[in-house]
Amino acid sequence: MTAPLGLVFFPAVDWMISETHPERQERLIYTYDQIVEEGLLDLAEIREYKPRVAARRDIERTHIVVPDLKDIVTDAHLVSAGGTLTAADAVMKREVKRAFALVRPPGHHAMRVAHGIRGFCTVNIEAIMIDYLRKTYNAGRIAVVDTDVHHGDGTQEIFYHDPDTLFISFHQDGHTLYPGSGFMEEAGSPYAFGANINLPLLPETGDRGVHLLFDELIRPILDDFQPDILINSAGQDNHYTDMLASMQVTAQGYARLADKLKADIAVLEGGYSIEAALPYVNTGIVLAMAGLDYSHVIEPDQRELRAEGNHTTARVAQLIRDGRALWSARGKLKAEKIAKAGSSWTRKKPIYYDTDGIREMQTETAFYCPKCPGYLTIDSSAWGSYFGEQSAFIAVVWAASCPDCGKKAYDAVLRAKKQGGHNYFFVQDKTKDLLERI
Amino acid sequence: MLLGIDVGGTFTDAVIIENGRVLCKAKRHTTHGNVTDGLLAALDGVLENSGAADKLKRAAISTTLVTNAVATGRLPEVKIFAVPGPGFDCRKAFPAPPVIVEGYTDHRGQNVRHAKLPSAAGDFLPGVPAVVSAKFSVRNPESELALEKELKAHGAGKVVTGHSMSGLLGFIRRTNSAYYTAATLDLCGGFFALVREGLKRRAINAPLYVLKADGGTMPENLAARYTAETYFTGPAASVMGIKALVNPGRRAVSLDIGGTTTDIAFWENSRPLFGKRGAKINGYPTAVRALHLSSVPVGGDSCLTRTESGIAIGPRRMGPAMALGGPAPTLTDAFLLLRLDDFGDAEKARAAMHSLARPGETPEAVADEVMRTAADKIVAVIMEMIEEYALEPVYRVEDVVKARKFAPELVIGVGGAAKGLVPEIAGRLGLPFDIPADALVANAVGAAAARPTILGVLRVDTALGSCILPQAAQGMKIDRNFSVREGERLLTEWLRREAERSGVEFHGAETVWREEFPVIRDGWRSGSIINIAMQLTPGVFFTAKGVGGQ
Ligand SMILES: [Zn+2]
Numbered sequence A: 001m002t003a004p005l006g007l008v009f010f011p012a013v014d015w016m017i018s019e020t021h022p023e024r025q026e027r028l029i030y031t032y033d034q035i036v037e038e039g040l041l042d043l044a045e046i047r048e049y050k051p052r053v054a055a056r057r058d059i060e061r062t063h064i065v066v067p068d069l070k071d072i073v074t075d076a077h078l079v080s081a082g083g084t085l086t087a088a089d090a091v092m093k094r095e096v097k098r099a100f101a102l103v104r105p106p107g108h109h110a111m112r113v114a115h116g117i118r119g120f121c122t123v124n125i126e127a128i129m130i131d132y133l134r135k136t137y138n139a140g141r142i143a144v145v146d147t148d149v150h151h152g153d154g155t156q157e158i159f160y161h162d163p164d165t166l167f168i169s170f171h172q173d174g175h176t177l178y179p180g181s182g183f184m185e186e187a188g189s190p191y192a193f194g195a196n197i198n199l200p201l202l203p204e205t206g207d208r209g210v211h212l213l214f215d216e217l218i219r220p221i222l223d224d225f226q227p228d229i230l231i232n233s234a235g236q237d238n239h240y241t242d243m244l245a246s247m248q249v250t251a252q253g254y255a256r257l258a259d260k261l262k263a264d265i266a267v268l269e270g271g272y273s274i275e276a277a278l279p280y281v282n283t284g285i286v287l288a289m290a291g292l293d294y295s296h297v298i299e300p301d302q303r304e305l306r307a308e309g310n311h312t313t314a315r316v317a318q319l320i321r322d323g324r325a326l327w328s329a330r331g332k333l334k335a336e337k338i339a340k341a342g343s344s345w346t347r348k349k350p351i352y353y354d355t356d357g358i359r360e361m362q363t364e365t366a367f368y369c370p371k372c373p374g375y376l377t378i379d380s381s382a383w384g385s386y387f388g389e390q391s392a393f394i395a396v397v398w399a400a401s402c403p404d405c406g407k408k409a410y411d412a413v414l415r416a417k418k419q420g421g422h423n424y425f426f427v428q429d430k431t432k433d434l435l436e437r438i
Numbered sequence B: 001m002l003l004g005i006d007v008g009g010t011f012t013d014a015v016i017i018e019n020g021r022v023l024c025k026a027k028r029h030t031t032h033g034n035v036t037d038g039l040l041a042a043l044d045g046v047l048e049n050s051g052a053a054d055k056l057k058r059a060a061i062s063t064t065l066v067t068n069a070v071a072t073g074r075l076p077e078v079k080i081f082a083v084p085g086p087g088f089d090c091r092k093a094f095p096a097p098p099v100i101v102e103g104y105t106d107h108r109g110q111n112v113r114h115a116k117l118p119s120a121a122g123d124f125l126p127g128v129p130a131v132v133s134a135k136f137s138v139r140n141p142e143s144e145l146a147l148e149k150e151l152k153a154h155g156a157g158k159v160v161t162g163h164s165m166s167g168l169l170g171f172i173r174r175t176n177s178a179y180y181t182a183a184t185l186d187l188c189g190g191f192f193a194l195v196r197e198g199l200k201r202r203a204i205n206a207p208l209y210v211l212k213a214d215g216g217t218m219p220e221n222l223a224a225r226y227t228a229e230t231y232f233t234g235p236a237a238s239v240m241g242i243k244a245l246v247n248p249g250r251r252a253v254s255l256d257i258g259g260t261t262t263d264i265a266f267w268e269n270s271r272p273l274f275g276k277r278g279a280k281i282n283g284y285p286t287a288v289r290a291l292h293l294s295s296v297p298v299g300g301d302s303c304l305t306r307t308e309s310g311i312a313i314g315p316r317r318m319g320p321a322m323a324l325g326g327p328a329p330t331l332t333d334a335f336l337l338l339r340l341d342d343f344g345d346a347e348k349a350r351a352a353m354h355s356l357a358r359p360g361e362t363p364e365a366v367a368d369e370v371m372r373t374a375a376d377k378i379v380a381v382i383m384e385m386i387e388e389y390a391l392e393p394v395y396r397v398e399d400v401v402k403a404r405k406f407a408p409e410l411v412i413g414v415g416g417a418a419k420g421l422v423p424e425i426a427g428r429l430g431l432p433f434d435i436p437a438d439a440l441v442a443n444a445v446g447a448a449a450a451r452p453t454i455l456g457v458l459r460v461d462t463a464l465g466s467c468i469l470p471q472a473a474q475g476m477k478i479d480r481n482f483s484v485r486e487g488e489r490l491l492t493e494w495l496r497r498e499a500e501r502s503g504v505e506f507h508g509a510e511t512v513w514r515e516e517f518p519v520i521r522d523g524w525r526s527g528s529i530i531n532i533a534m535q536l537t538p539g540v541f542f543t544a545k546g547v548g549g550q
């Protein structure tokens, strides 16, 4: 029988960044208490899955960890990433209608190249899942809706050149919150222009604003894009009690959103109000995704909940206008950007790893080809507290790259190696599903 | 000397054990309608050989009474008063529709809104048993206790509270346990009185114990209060019998191959493995702790039919084997023909197999096919159980990364058809096997041998200054520095007192699990939360490997 919901529940009660860090061992214990006390794991509508351990290949399909995976990726990350793969398999094999990977540690701030931990994230568990879906199930169009209060800058970065992965993130405006990015101008590289949509909300936005934005903008865009697989980066720090941010969303707001979104797979991201929010938000999302009544899921304490002001609603209205304009003009804008870029497109990015205190400077160049999506090179240098300084030169060969581009990518790395000036050299070759050290 | 009695669906068995030996045993038919007759017959069977009535130190009984009462659906009306607060809509989660009571206790055990009985609640018939169950009552039983008082004032019959059922989380499970307890209080009370009466008539004054689904026993007075715990005790009795008869030190699979079913259990470190949450009664999840068991509808009396693709085994039972005068061919007939059994008319067994033969096929070939088919079915379920066990969710990184598949090293067989089937099954698995003497009365041996079990749960929240032992509805104020060790000492003391209160010799307690994590407020540690579960060390009074009663 196909159960309505597969739940991969993994609270990782023996893993923490530090004892008082928001990402600490008991983060999901109160949620566990609530879920078990409610009896959700006993319901016929919910099938619980044990997460598997992701393989090195699963991680390296997405990431280049410098100098090596084992330097920063712990068993906890392998299980949390493995949990998303278990969820993906359950859905793709039709054992369940949808799945929720209620796992930690989270991942949406982790970028393609990883020197350490940023925004509590080491590897990007959704991105790993998406690359796995592409590799294993030949998935075509994938949409991600990131409902975490922080901009999902890692997921954006990894799929910035991919026109088949639509990334939509609404979050508290980067002028007022980590990581500081996530504005509408960041709409994708020329070849993937319009497949990255950022919706920065003002602090204090609540259920009304978020649902207005969803109904009037996100839903129509999703209907238009028609993804084969819809993923929810289900962060829960928009909650009115979250101490890291300043939003006013409730458990009902999140549950109704999950109900409307009907994601094939949801993956937990942030959410640090571990006692007052997570037990209720997760219960709401689980019930909504399982097609069960969630209308009784209400926080017992709503004293901190405030009414939304006119300014937040005005911002939502502005975003709906701008978002519609961007979406409808994206084809024309994309053609213009590609024409302007010519044979390659380069961006320079400073990346700060707040958790580890590492600074990275990257130059990323997408090379275009008339026959294929081309290839990518990344020149990365990082200065960190525990390794001093390290640098890497990397090329990425896309799954659909032509043999010529594949060769050019390898040549670029060999050339860099000959020139010296970097410590490590990699080719992430998606045609071979391999990360090669050169 | 210890007396063990198993009142099963077909037979009532009794055994007397002395110094770890089965001194004597008796097997009589269960007398439905008047259970006492069969019980007395079995008692006479063991007493006439031993004359030991006054030397018995303990009498223990395993019974399918509650199982049968639930199966026939003849349970009295029970009113459920549920305090779910916000969350999952539980109105359809119980065997009877609940009266929803306003109020809420949160996951920290803080009483957010006091429970208040609706004004119409007093209208139900006085004398009707009632269940009071509140979400998170194991973190704070106040609201259940208040409602219990109110209901009693309204003239309710017996009131069963959720927190007295189990100290573990699972509001719906506790409520269902309380429901089946409330519904069988009178039934069990009556039955235990009959048993006691029967024992008295044979001059047995030893204290009476009753077997539980977790393979432990409890004294009669507790059994009369926690009646749902006596559900599903047949397989538990046989598992404890295996513990007493074999005590497998290695990883093992045990098979109790009875008349209509084969019950499969797994063993590790001389202990049977437990189910993760609790038994289901009539499809409803409960808080009744139970062993990790699977049941396959293959037994000695399973009737055989010829199908296009081979031979179908069971699941029906039409009567005993043809070799024993039954109406249809059975597994036992096949064993008899293959000389794996020697109890019955071999010619009738041959005729039974012949009736299933294809043209030109010998009865022996049919018997062989029957045996292989039966072994296939059981081996398939064993493999499935191993897979399922490997997929049981765990919540620690270490438990995922270090997980190993359960790999049995020994097959143990008890029950009437074990001799016929276990060697074949062990051969398929490439494992040695052991069929203990007295395998036929393993259930009664298990009842006689099983030690009492009590599981206690302690919840400490030093940030709130609270410490609670929900089953005792006992709370106390504690200070910031309260430690896990102090918690374990407290819980051990409680277990010792509970043991003494129920006339059980305390022989140690063990921690089942414990966790401690900090409570962080504004970046500082403001206290810690400690959860501990401990139990009386379970097991058997004796292990009698290799000592038979013949
Ligand atoms: Zn976040």
Ligand SMILES: [Zn+2]
Residues within 6 Å of the ligand: A369, A370, A371, A372, A373, A374, A401, A402, A403, A404, A405
């Ligand atoms: Zn090319």
